[in-house]
Amino acid sequence: MTATTLPATHAALGGNDASAKTSDNMQFYLPKEHHPQNGTLLGFWLYLMSDCLIFAVLFAVYAVVGRSYAAGPSGVELFDLSLVALNTSMLLLSSITFGFAMLEMQRRRVKPVLAWLAVTGLLGCAFIGLEMYEFAHLIQEGAVPQRSAFLSAFFTLVGAHGLHVAFGLVWLVVLMVQVHRGGLVADNRRRLMCLSMFWHFLDVVWIAVFTFVYLMGSLP
């Protein structure tokens, strides 16, 4: 009979205890209501991976033309590493504060979640502010994107990351309003988890940026 054989094969495939138990007790219903919440998170992860490919292309461009200065300024002359270090610490701190927000979310405490999200947002704003200051400084010195292939690739790559952070900040503010209004309901928790992944992903990309662009560009 199919009803008896199907769970058994499934247990053999899955191999975990829960499914083995199901086949023993012959339970033909789900003990809990099914909320396919993980589908969104997996889908969002796939989005992040495709975003990763966008950054990979930009990194490849930078790797190819990153030393084509066209007699213009080079990275050694332009980059202010202490500013980059400050910027990096801002993003790193915002990552851990977002982590704290997620921990408070697990405890279902709305106010601490909002507070940590606000701190994260401020750190993100500081990051964007420092990056815009850096860009303004470069442009003032004549190191504009049109100057050389190196500068075009630099502004595209770092600017793409900055744009991601800026949109992440918009998303953060929207979510803060939603959490404030609706509380930590399942929908808002799912949204927070997506934003958390997005934010940490941007931090991962920034590791590659500061290592590959700033630090390696500053090597003599």
Add this chain to the structure above:
Amino acid sequence: MTSAQHTNTLDLNPTGHTDHGHDQDHDDDHGGASHSTFKGYMTGFVLAIILTAIPFWLVMGKVLPNSNITGLVILAIAAVQIVVHMVYFLHMNTSSEGGWSLLALAFTVVLLVIMLSGSIWVMYHLNTNMMPHTMQEMKNMP
């Protein structure tokens, strides 16, 4: 066996299959990110600070005499830091989403390696091969 029971069995299969039973229960109880703990985040944060500080120190302090070696070392440290962020902040492991997110990540890494190494390789050889070999060729350049 009635047909109703039969369909129920079929319904059960896809859900049990994905190994989600455990995760789903967790979601309902704790709100999803089942692996986040204060300790986990702090471990990741401390490791990330150390792994960020070392490359900045290496480059800003000009610790190593050879910049090629410095470059390789900071690239290696960055790779380690990316893994640290993946594990402690993005909660990557072999069982998240039934292994699908790890599979997607592995596929992305493969594409990434092909794209980066391929671009650098091709463009480097293009540069060297397009160089004029003789004075005659140099004169005839557009």
